[in-house]
Amino acid sequence: MKTVLRLFTALALVAVLFIAGLIWIPVSRTPASEALPADWAPEPGAGEYAMRAGDCMACHTAEGGADFAGGRAIHSPLGTIYTANITPDPETGIGGWTLDQFRAALVDGLSADGSHLYPAMPYENYRLLTEGDIRALHTYFMEEVQPVRIDVPEPDLPFPFNQRWGIRALNWLILTHDSGFNGIMGDKVLDRGQYLVEGPGHCAACHSPRTAYMGQDGITADQPAFLTGGYIDGQQAPALRGPGSVIRDWPTPELTAFLATGRNFAATANGEMGLVVEHSLQYLTDADIIAMARFLKALDGQPHDPPEMTVPRGPLARPAAQADARGEATARMLTESSPDMPLGARVFMDNCAQCHFVTGRGSPEIFPALQDNSLVLSDEITPLVSIILWGATVEGTAQRPMPLVMQGYEARLSDDDIAALTSFLREAWGNDAAPVSPEAVRDIRDDGPPEARQDDGALMD
Amino acid sequence: MARQDPKKEVVIVGLGWTGAIMGMELAEEGLEILALERGPDRRTVPEMKYPEMIDELSQGERHKMMQRPSQSTITIRRDLHETALPMRKWGSFLLGNGVGGSGVHWNGQNWRPQPVEMGLRSYVTDRWGAAIIPEDMTIGDYPVTYDNLEPFFDRFEYVAGISGIAGNLNGEIREGGNPFEGWRSRDYPMPALPVTYNGAKFAEAARAMGYHPFPRPGGNASTSYVNEYGMQMGACNFCGFCERYGCYQYSKSSPQTTILAALFRKPNFSYRTGAEVLRVEMAADGLTATGVTYFDEDTGEEVFQPADIVILAAYQIENVRLMLISGIGQPYDPATGKGVTGKNYGYQITGSTSMFFRDEHFNPFVGSGINGVCIDDFGMNAIDFGAEGFIGGAYISSAQTNGQPIRSMPLPENTPEWGAGWKSAIAEWYGHEMSISHHASVMSYRGHYCDLDPTYRDRHGRPLMRITFDWHPNELRLNAFLQEKIEALARTMQPDLMKSSYKDFDSRYDVRPYQTTHNTGGAIMSQTPEGGPLNRYLQAWDKHNVFVTGAGAFVQNTQYNPTGLVGGLAYWAADAIRRQYLRNPGPLV
Structure with a gap:
């Protein structure tokens, strides 16, 4: 008993000393990673x-x-x-x-x-x-x-x-890694892309998974989990490499268009990524956007031929895509619009098909595809339901000034409608994700729109 | 006491198509610009959002998007002897209101005039002699040619995002397009939209008669589109709510989808809504304008906005009224033919034949504003005016723009207009009808004009615009000619029933039924200051820092929907301001 007590006291003492050390031992600052000339x-x-x-x-x-x-x-x-x-x-x-x-x-x-x-x-x-x-x-x-x-x-x-x-x-x-940048791509442009993605762009903060103690699992390009997908504020940040990579099927010019303008042939930048485009990426030079895109494609082992510019200048006419083999059955069912089609499909026809089309493939640069859409398929259903309820805006950029605003359907669709709709979207056109319940929709509706949650007490006069 | 705001280099009155075009072009020059818009702001979301926007009762029938007659209306009379009375409910035409103007609620049908229409008086005189021109017909030559304007038509079509098939590419006639059109330097920016069954059926019948059918060109996107400003449209899905509505899905070309967001990014451009311009203010010597005075709806006060350049970019009617109120150009006097402002008011004449097919299904709810097939075989340049006894032309088309339940329920003759008989007729015939219609020119006449009403005033105490207009025998003869051609074509299609709706030779202008919002003239461009208030650059002859855009400049109306010419003229005038006027402000002619 005495031994146990003594051991306990010793452990407690160590813990107290440890915590005291954490609190009072002065921290040390990492010195500059390189010496710059005095007159720099x-x-x-x-x-x-x-x-x-x-x-x-x-x-x-x-x-x-x-x-x-x-x-x-x-x-x-x-x-x-x-x-x-x-x-x-x-x-x-x-x-x-x-x-x-x-x-x-x-x-x-x-x-x-x-x-x-x-x-x-x-x-x-x-x-x-x-x-x-x-x-x-x-x-x-x-x-x-x-x-x-x-x-x-x-x-x-x-x-x-x-x-x-x-x-x-x-x-x-x-913080076990060295400070400063270490290019590993063996190419000046790709190294520049690596730097922007790893360092200032801090893409891994969202797109890398987290370790058990909440650090980023994959901070630099040489780490296997780097950019293999993570979460941010209730939103899935999809994988940018590996088998689940959302950008694998994007030709490099479509990736540069997405980074520079928040829109491309199939997708729009919503939520956190929309903010990144709005506040950061749209201000970068064409060369830097192209470097980032090429680095990401190279990292994923994909071709990365440089496009001439981030996004082609108008005038530009791009036809909407036809349904592919995976989407054909859904497209046919929607086109026939039989009165006995399921509620979700019906809600889609009455509210969504005008822009997203029965093909589920939308119209390039303006109406995002819903087939293979990472936000539609995500385990995190809040962003999808939230966009249906309250809409979404992709802000304009210098090269694509028009804000793309999707309206909300809060007042028009019930929880049952939205549950049926989202469940439909998650299994249509070859999509394969779990259905959504009316209760889950109700909870998201009760929490209110993301802006309302964002603004809580954030401003002080 | 009026407020005075800090001076701008340019003030633009009205933020519709031409206000937006002028704003963009002059903002590129770095000028400080303010646009004043009488109505509210209008964005795709939330102002045009689904499904509120496609409420036929409030929008289609009660004209929620339009100018309210209580804001301002116009008075109408048919000849110099009648007393003009105010329109208290819109009918014959619909005046826009708010950001985007009529460019929000149009169908999107976009045409260029024919080269012969630009030099009409010379064309008629050269071919048939001046004697065939009626004594009271005041047609003229535009002081600018089709060839002058071609690059600017092209520019507008590429900004606005027009779908279509070129019929005349640099003089080469191409299969599938309009072989009667003027030359175009390149094809339309987007391919034509597919056409509905009525169009295919009409095309087949027209071809069998030796005519040359082509899909109607216009601003409903057939693909995703990005224009020179990076502005975007998405492919149209034929929802059937175009005219009288704003497009809730970014598919109709409008200032909103093709210019405004790009313009709003310019730090040197700003705009105000709820700002109704009351008059243009003049310098003491009367040679230039000093700015405009507007009514600020927010504060309820009059505001003087000084500016170096004033651009009147409101609708034709309001532009001409502002000119008359402000003393820009001498008011036109029909008794003497002297004076210029208000002269040559023009309109268009239409007529149609409905065909009912018991066993055919047209699905009329599938439609777009431009949907349809046209023939131009009876256009201005294809008719022998001397032989036919009229001057004018038309395109003929089979459209299917909507199947809306209140206003789009065509029924055979002698059907009851309400009750059980009406109901059973609807059940029997809805979806079984298609029509063929004409859209024809109206010439200018000495007695058709705009002036200030002597009696009626608006809420600011300003006189209302008075329009004097009636059908002239020349147009009624053209209309009868077209009726005969259409009915002959319709009969070859062997409908079960046919119903024609055309004016007869006793018809007088009726403001109640909708016809077209294609009011023109009153601020016409002219080779000389005696011919019209504007020179060939849309510059006021007597106030060199005032420019007036829009269809008011039309010397006489063309046979087509006016937007293509309106847009082309705006880019033409903007080009002259940028290249010449800014360097050397003064009369450009």
Whole structure:
């Protein structure tokens, strides 16, 4: 008994010391990954471009808020946190942060005072940024961004997740890779693509799976799980390589069109990916978009001939596709429109077929195909049901300025209708995914539209 | 006390087709532009969303998209001796309102005029002598030729996204297109849409008679389309709700689908809705405009908007009224033939024959705004005016645009209009009818014109536009000629029953039934300041910084739907402003 007690006391002591260490032992900051000349200065515009490539604005700007002033709610299964004010305001933002402090935020997930950032900040990926981009970003945020004085709300997390020292232990597990970029593709253009995808683009943050302790499983291109599919905020981020790759059947020019404009021959960028196109990808050069697309195709072992441009200029007429062998039976059933066809098919004919067509293949660049559509087939049914209820918008870009807005059917379709419709979509044209129940639709409807959930308390005056 | 807003370089009155075109072209020059639109904003979603948009009662019958007569209406009389009375419910034509203007609620039928229509007076005089032109007919030559305009027709068709088959490619006549059309430098941007059964049946009968059928060209997309601005349309699915409706699925060409989102990205362009322009303001010397005064619906106040260039891009009727109210051009006087503003008001004349086939099914609910097959064998350039005794022409077509239950229930003659007899006739005949109709030119006449009504005023106290118009024997003879041709063609198709609906020689203009929203003239372009208020670049002769777009510029109406010429003229005028006027502001002629 005594031995047990002594052992217990010893273990408790170790734990206390460990936690005390986590809390009080000063953190160390990773030094620059390369030495730049003393007189090094970023090219004009390089910082803003790196900011676009890194998609900083999407997360660090609240709906209707000032650019980079933070306050956007990030939902996790553990609770809600709010993104930081990264304007150069000295009180509430990052004003006065030295280059070393700024770099540490990107590569070590450390705030200026040494406290740990929540891993919603993709420092696992920004760890791969070049020193040149880090310095360009530092210059940009300190000198080109307008300071905004605004406090963002405290995180809404239960104990122990509100204890930031816990993140330190996590970082020991997830930040095992070197900082800086290491190109492995053996080609200048493909290496550039690899850099943009791995580092600033932080694609793995959504498109790689997560480990048991919630780190990214596959941060760099040499890791087998890299970009094999993950989840983000209740949405499936499909695999970009391997057998389930959604882009495997996309010729490289269709991938570049998707990245640059959020639309291509078969798909549109919805939800989180729509935001990435809106805030980040549409601002990248044609050369960089092409490099990213070629890298992704090369990584998947597919042909990756360079297209001349990201997306062809108009005028351009592209016929809608006919039903293929897998979709023919559904197309025929819908065309015949027998009065006794199942409810889901009927709801589709009365509401959806005008744009998505009986072929299920839509019309290029404007009405996405529903056959083989990753969002239709996803295990996460919320995005699909949510789009049917409240619609969706693919924002316009410079090359394709028209916002593609799908209307919502909240007022027109019942839970039973939508359950029947989604179940139909998930098995039509050769699709193969589980049916959806009216109860599941009801729950999603009760939760309200995604924007409403996004805006909860995110703005403080 | 009126508010005054900061000066703009360009102010555009009306944000429909030509306002959007002018906005885009001048925004490319880096000018600071403000467009003022009287009506509300209109986007595909939410304003045109399904199924609210395709409510025939509110949209089709009660004209929810249109200008409200209480906002402003027009008065009509048929000759100089009648007292004009205000229209209190739209009928003969439907005036648009809101962003996109009539470009939102049109069918999408898009044509170019024939080369001979652009130089009509010379064509008639050269062929048959001036003596065949009736004494009161005031037709003229446009001060611009078909060849001048060809690149601009082409530009508009490629921006608007027109489906069709070229019949005359650089002078080479091509199978399947309209062999009577003017030359085009390249094919349409999209292939023609498939046609419904009525069209196929009509084409077969027309071919058997030696005519040359072709699918109607127009702005209903047959494929996915991306235009020069990156704007997009998706392939049309024949929902049957085009005219009187906004397209809820991005398939009809409109400013919304082809220009506006690209224009709204321009930092130097902005627009206001609920901004009804009341008058153009003039400099003290009267030689230039200084801007416009508009009524701001939000604040209920008058606002003076100064500008270097004023572009009147409202509908023909409102453009001409603003010119008359503001003193742009001398008002036209039908007694003396002097004056220019309001002169040569034009319209179009239509007629049709319904055919009922007991054993055939036409599925009329399958339709699109341009759906149908046409022949142009009785067009302007194919008729011997001297022999026939009229000047004019038409295209003949079998359309199937919709099977809407309130207004599209054609029934044989002597059917009761309500009750059990009507019901059983509907049950018997719905879906068993197809029709052939003509769409014909109307010439200009000394007594057909626009002026300010002496009695009736709008809510701002401004006089309403008064239109004086009636059918002229010339058009009634053309109409009778076409009736004979159509009925002969229809009889070869051996319907069980036939019903014709044409004006007779006693017919007078009736504003109640819908005919066409193809009102033209009143602000005509002319070779000389005595001929019309605008020069060949749509520039006001007497106010060089005022340009007036739209069908008001038509010297006389053509036999076709006007949008192709309206769009072509807008790009033509924009080109002149960009290349000449901005460098050297002043009269371009």
